[in-house]
Each structure stands twice: as C-alpha cells, then as structure tokens.
Amino acid sequence: MHRMLTGERPTGPLHIGHLFGSVENRVRLQREGVETLLVVADYQVITDRDDTGDIAANVREVVLDYLAAGIDPAAATIFTHSAVPALHQLMLPFLSLVSVAELDRNPTVKAERAASGRAMSGLLLTYPVHQAADILFCHADVVPVGRDQQPHLELTRTIARRFNQRYGDTFVEPVGLLSDAPVVLGTDGRKMSKSRGNGIELRATADETVRLVRSARTDSDRHLTYDPVGRPEVANLLLLASLCTGEGPEQIAERLDGSGALKALVGDALVAHLAPLRARRRELAAEPGLVASLVAEGNARANELADATLRDVRARMGMDYASI
Structure with missing residues (x-):
C-alpha cells in the first residue's frame, strides 16, 4: 500500500483553489486505497510572519474543510506539526546532510522570501529540510506536489539518499505525484491565496x-x-x-x-x-468536540510513527545507548 503525506499551513480556512487544485485529488487517492496523512503545519505559520493569528481557530477551520470535502476521518491521519516532537528532532541529522548553498538557492524559498517582503528567517531557510522531515518521518512514498514544490521534494529525495549512503538503508526516496489540477486565480487576477485575501472560501455563503x-x-x-x-x-x-x-x-x-x-x-x-x-x-461544525477528538487521534498516530523512525535513526547513527 502506498502512503501519502501532504497538508497546509493553518493561516485561514481553505478556498476553492485548494479544493480544485489539491483536496479533491487527495480524496480520490484516499478512496483508491492510498494511506493518507495530512499535516496541519502550524509551526510553518511563523516562517514568514511574526503573528500566528488565531491559530487554534484556523486549525479547526482547515480540518472542517478537509472533512466536508470528503476526507475520511476513519482512514486519514490528520495531525498538527507542533504536537509531534520526534518529527522535528529528525531535522538535526537531516540538516547535517545539506549545505547552506543548497538551501539558499532553492527557488521556492527565494519566491517565498520575496513575497514576504522581509528578511529571511532561519526557519524559512531550512523550510525544505523541515518538509523533508514531514515526509520521511512517516516513510511516505507518494507526495502530491505542484510544479513549484518540486525543488522541495527533490531535496527530500537527496536527504533520504545521503542518509542511506552514510548510515544504511533507512528511507525510501518519495515520488512526486504531479497533478493536472488547475491553478485557480483569485478575484484580483493573481493566484488564489489565503494571504492575499482574494479567494472564495469553502465555508462562504x-x-x-x-x-x-x-x-x-x-x-x-x-x-x-x-x-x-x-x-x-x-x-x-x-x-x-x-x-x-x-x-x-x-x-x-x-x-x-x-x-x-x-x-x-x-x-x-x-x-x-x-x-x-x-x-x-x-x-x-455543530458536533461539539469532533475536531479536537480527530486531531488528538491523529497526533497520537503521528507520534507513534515519528518515535519509531527516530529510534531507528538513532540506532543507525550509533546513538542507541541502551547496552553501554
């Protein structure tokens, strides 16, 4: 069985660009039997902004949008970045496998830095490595990506390959699933985006x-x-x-x-x-505690996967000290 990892930053509710561009495709893949993990990347909200806004409310809105669009909560693992510590610990060995020059020339990082209009934070510079940890912690082998996200995925493949070469076969090199889904423009003629305020939200009347x-x-x-x-x-x-x-x-x-x-x-x-x-x-939305319960279950499942992967990584790096 294939395993897919994808997700969004919770900077606001989803819009029709998300629906037609990616969410409907995720629903289709899930119905075809692909194991689905969806990360609500709350830590990534602060890559290019100082204020997270009402992040708890935004997480709730994103999860409601997923479910309403057809994501099956009984089959999908929906989790939040910040609740999975072992995932982030994987960034340390992964960072040792890439150079600053490789990170600095990533075209997606450059584009996001330009769009933010501010100095690049360390988190934004290392964003591709963070994304690699998102994918590799659960051993996802399929990652739906747009063409602008291909450099991120290629770095993930590079990190997996270099780790395997240095420490032994551990990670599969994930394959990008390029979608033919359209790029939906917003009301102002630019790509529909939560940050630009030019979208038509799924929850709109x-x-x-x-x-x-x-x-x-x-x-x-x-x-x-x-x-x-x-x-x-x-x-x-x-x-x-x-x-x-x-x-x-x-x-x-x-x-x-x-x-x-x-x-x-x-x-x-x-x-x-x-x-x-x-x-x-x-x-x-009228079911009290529904989203909190689903996220708690998803976080528990994600932590199981991340803890197991981190134990394996430590052992392969010679950092398992149980028998010394």
Missing part, C-alpha cells in the same frame, strides 16, 4: 460566493474566448464553470455573451457545486 464572483477581474472584450495565456482572468472563470458543470470551457465561451453572463453562470455553478460540501460542513 451562497450570497458571498456570488458577490465575490461578480467582483472578479475580467477584460473589456465582450466576445468570450478560452485563452489562458492571452486572457487569463476570463479563462479562469470559464475553467471554474467547466469544473463545476463538466462542460468544456470552449463550449461555455461559445454560448455566452459577455463577462456579465459568464459571472452569473460561474456564481450559480459554484453555489450548486459547493452546496453539498457546505451543508456537510455545517453539520460537522
């Missing part, structure tokens, strides 16, 4: 969804065409309509006249598509 779609950026050409390169904002709305209805974006463009009609269609299609998810989310 129908009225909020319609209002946000109406505010989405388009262009002045009334004739609709599906041109992701030349007309990205219009193409994004056509893609959203397609994802919700199953009709091709080119066909939708041919039968509609102007961006007003397109926005009306997208708003209605999103409301209909998300209605079952949102109804399920309301039911889950």
Whole structure:
C-alpha cells in the first residue's frame, strides 16, 4: 500500500483553489486505497510572519474543510506539526546532510522570501529540510506536489539518499505525484491565496460566493474566448464553470455573451457545486468536540510513527545507548 503525506499551513480556512487544485485529488487517492496523512503545519505559520493569528481557530477551520470535502476521518491521519516532537528532532541529522548553498538557492524559498517582503528567517531557510522531515518521518512514498514544490521534494529525495549512503538503508526516496489540477486565480487576477485575501472560501455563503464572483477581474472584450495565456482572468472563470458543470470551457465561451453572463453562470455553478460540501460542513461544525477528538487521534498516530523512525535513526547513527 502506498502512503501519502501532504497538508497546509493553518493561516485561514481553505478556498476553492485548494479544493480544485489539491483536496479533491487527495480524496480520490484516499478512496483508491492510498494511506493518507495530512499535516496541519502550524509551526510553518511563523516562517514568514511574526503573528500566528488565531491559530487554534484556523486549525479547526482547515480540518472542517478537509472533512466536508470528503476526507475520511476513519482512514486519514490528520495531525498538527507542533504536537509531534520526534518529527522535528529528525531535522538535526537531516540538516547535517545539506549545505547552506543548497538551501539558499532553492527557488521556492527565494519566491517565498520575496513575497514576504522581509528578511529571511532561519526557519524559512531550512523550510525544505523541515518538509523533508514531514515526509520521511512517516516513510511516505507518494507526495502530491505542484510544479513549484518540486525543488522541495527533490531535496527530500537527496536527504533520504545521503542518509542511506552514510548510515544504511533507512528511507525510501518519495515520488512526486504531479497533478493536472488547475491553478485557480483569485478575484484580483493573481493566484488564489489565503494571504492575499482574494479567494472564495469553502465555508462562504451562497450570497458571498456570488458577490465575490461578480467582483472578479475580467477584460473589456465582450466576445468570450478560452485563452489562458492571452486572457487569463476570463479563462479562469470559464475553467471554474467547466469544473463545476463538466462542460468544456470552449463550449461555455461559445454560448455566452459577455463577462456579465459568464459571472452569473460561474456564481450559480459554484453555489450548486459547493452546496453539498457546505451543508456537510455545517453539520460537522455543530458536533461539539469532533475536531479536537480527530486531531488528538491523529497526533497520537503521528507520534507513534515519528518515535519509531527516530529510534531507528538513532540506532543507525550509533546513538542507541541502551547496552553501554
């Protein structure tokens, strides 16, 4: 059986970009029998900010979004970074296997540093190693990644390979599962992001969804065409309509006249598509103690895996002192 590790930083509730870009694919893989671990990476919130915000509330919102989208709590391990000490202890030997130059030239770290607009913290510099610990502590062999995350995964593979060469076969080199899922643009025409405030949250009401779609950026050409390169904002709305209805974006463009009609269609299609998810989310949110119980169970399972891996790592490094 394959084992998959993926997750999010709890900086706010999930939006439709998460749903179409990754969460629906995770649900599909889980239903196909892939063992699923989802890390709510609370420690990573402070890589590029001083204030964690209401992180407990954000963790709750993310878990509710997972469950409402179809993640099976009976089969998935949902855990928080900060509750698994052995995972973070793995960073120490892993850091010895990479150079500062390798970390400094990681393109994802560079992009995140530029986006933060502040000096790079030590945690951000070592973020790829932290992510390697996330993946290797549970011996995940499948990691869903976007193309911008491939350098992180390649460093994880490098760390696994170097550890094995130095101390003996311990870790499998995980394989990246590149998704064909789309990049969903936000209402301002940039990639949908929690930090940019340009998303349509999964928990939003129908009225909020319609209002946000109406505010989405388009262009002045009334004739609709599906041109992701030349007309990205219009193409994004056509893609959203397609994802919700199953009709091709080119066909939708041919039968509609102007961006007003397109926005009306997208708003209605999103409301209909998300209605079952949102109804399920309301039911889950009304169950007292549900999220806390699931996270506690997930943390216990993650600690079992991490403790076992750390014991193995220490033994292979000659740091098992029980018999001295």
